[in-house]
Every structure is written in C-alpha cells, then in structure tokens.
Amino acid sequence: MSQILPMSAELRERTGTGGARETRRAARVPAIVYGAGEDPQPVSVLRKDLIKAVQTGKFLSTLYELDLGGARTRVIPRAVQFHPVTDIPVHVDFLRLKEGATITVDVPVHFTGQETSPGLKRGGVLNIVRHEVSLTCPIDSIPEAIEIDLSTADINDSIHISAVTLPAGVVPTITDRDFTIATLVAPSSLRSAESDAEGAQDGTGTTEG
Structure with a gap:
C-alpha cells in the first residue's frame, strides 16, 4: 500500500499572479488544497521537496500529509503544472x-522476473500496452504499483x-472487458524463420532456379 508521506507547507496570504510570482521567488511552489466539502486553501510547498517527490514517478498516486504549522491535512496530488522551458513545477493541485x-x-505498472522469462531468453520483446492502470481505491488501500511477474511468460x-491480484476494495475503472496490460512478442528474426518454415511445408517457399 502507498505510504502517507509528510510534506511541509505554508499558507499563502497573497493569491493571484503577483502572489504566485512572489512565492516562486522564495523557492517555493504555489498550490491549492480543495475538496471534502471545505473551501479551497491556497498554500505553498518547497520547490526542492516537490521536485524530489515528482521525480519518484509516482507523485500523483502517493498520499501526503501536509503540515500547515501543526495542522495536518491528508491529501493526494491531482495535477502538476510545469514551466514550458525549464520543466520545473510551477503549481500543484492537492485533493x-x-x-x-x-x-x-x-x-504505475512494474515488471519483475525478466531474467528468468523463457520468452525473453529466446529473444522475445516485451510490448507494454499500459504503463499505468486506472484504479478506484479506498484511500488507505492505494497500491504503490501493479507488480507483474514475467518469470514464466513465453512468446505470444x-x-x-x-491476472493481477489487487488489494481488497480496489477495482479497475474499466470493468467491461479483460484489458491487456502487456504482450510478449517474437523478435522479427524468429517471425521470419517461422514464416519461411511454414512456406517450405506448404510448398510456397522460395527455390533457386
């Protein structure tokens, strides 16, 4: 399950464009906390803390506890805006x-067992259809990742x-089909060899004249 990580935050007294610029000059990132039937609350977080969190690759599926001068609020990030040139975070929405x-x-989807997969050992290629899977979860049961074991996976x-075991109460948002997460396909050289073999068997293979 996802851990609840602490993140220090400060209330923002000034909002709007001028207030946001002032916040960024102080090496902080403006943010908003909304939801749960309460008024939106303008806050800011340290830029270095936010960059570190975003770089984990699972920022938007991690629970945080914002510490606002001793008052703690449990949130989950819902959106991050980045500077178009520097790619530095410039605003965050917390739910x-x-x-x-x-x-x-x-x-996110993580794969294990690649080193023992029969298909990969034969030169097969892992074709990842979904790098992430959308799930509906109780807030205390959010998986950090979906783990898929490839140790017995073969070509095709x-x-x-x-095939994925999810925690109790966690379900995919897509419920009308058994959707594919990944496939293990044959390398082009193996497909070509199999095609030549089939052609030879039915008499359509090439011959030298």
Missing part, C-alpha cells in the same frame, strides 16, 4: 481527503488485468 473516501488514481503470451 483533500476524508476518512473512508474512495478515489480514482493511475497506478498476453498479460491481462484478470
């Missing part, structure tokens, strides 16, 4: 969470969502 709430998050195997 305030109530106890027992259910939310939808995009959870497909991994579907039905």
Whole structure:
C-alpha cells in the first residue's frame, strides 16, 4: 500500500499572479488544497521537496500529509503544472481527503522476473500496452504499483488485468472487458524463420532456379 508521506507547507496570504510570482521567488511552489466539502486553501510547498517527490514517478498516486504549522491535512496530488522551458513545477493541485473516501488514481505498472522469462531468453520483446492502470481505491488501500511477474511468460503470451491480484476494495475503472496490460512478442528474426518454415511445408517457399 502507498505510504502517507509528510510534506511541509505554508499558507499563502497573497493569491493571484503577483502572489504566485512572489512565492516562486522564495523557492517555493504555489498550490491549492480543495475538496471534502471545505473551501479551497491556497498554500505553498518547497520547490526542492516537490521536485524530489515528482521525480519518484509516482507523485500523483502517493498520499501526503501536509503540515500547515501543526495542522495536518491528508491529501493526494491531482495535477502538476510545469514551466514550458525549464520543466520545473510551477503549481500543484492537492485533493483533500476524508476518512473512508474512495478515489480514482493511475497506478504505475512494474515488471519483475525478466531474467528468468523463457520468452525473453529466446529473444522475445516485451510490448507494454499500459504503463499505468486506472484504479478506484479506498484511500488507505492505494497500491504503490501493479507488480507483474514475467518469470514464466513465453512468446505470444498476453498479460491481462484478470491476472493481477489487487488489494481488497480496489477495482479497475474499466470493468467491461479483460484489458491487456502487456504482450510478449517474437523478435522479427524468429517471425521470419517461422514464416519461411511454414512456406517450405506448404510448398510456397522460395527455390533457386
């Protein structure tokens, strides 16, 4: 399950463009905390802390506890805006969470067992269809990642969502089909060899005259 990580924050007295610029000059990033039936709350977080969190690759599926001068609020990031040139975060939206709430998050897919996969050993190629899977989760049961074991996967195997064991109460947002997460396909050299072999068997292979 996702850990609840601490993040220091400060209330913003000034809002609007001028206030946001002032916040950024202080090496902080303006943010807004909203939801749970309460008024939106303008805050800021340290830029270096935010960059470090974003670089984990799972920022938008991680729970945080914002410390606002001793008052703690549990949130999950919902959107990050980046500078178009420097790619530095310039604004964050945090969703305030109530106890027992259910939310939808995009959870990253991680693969294990590549070193023992029969298909990969034969030169197969892992074709990742979904790098993330959208899940509906209780806030206390958000998976950090979806782990898929490839240790027995062979060429032409497909991994579907039905093969994934999810925590209790966690369900995919797509419920009308058993969607594919990844496939293990043959390398082009093997496909060519198999095609030549089939051609020879049915008499359509090439011959030298």
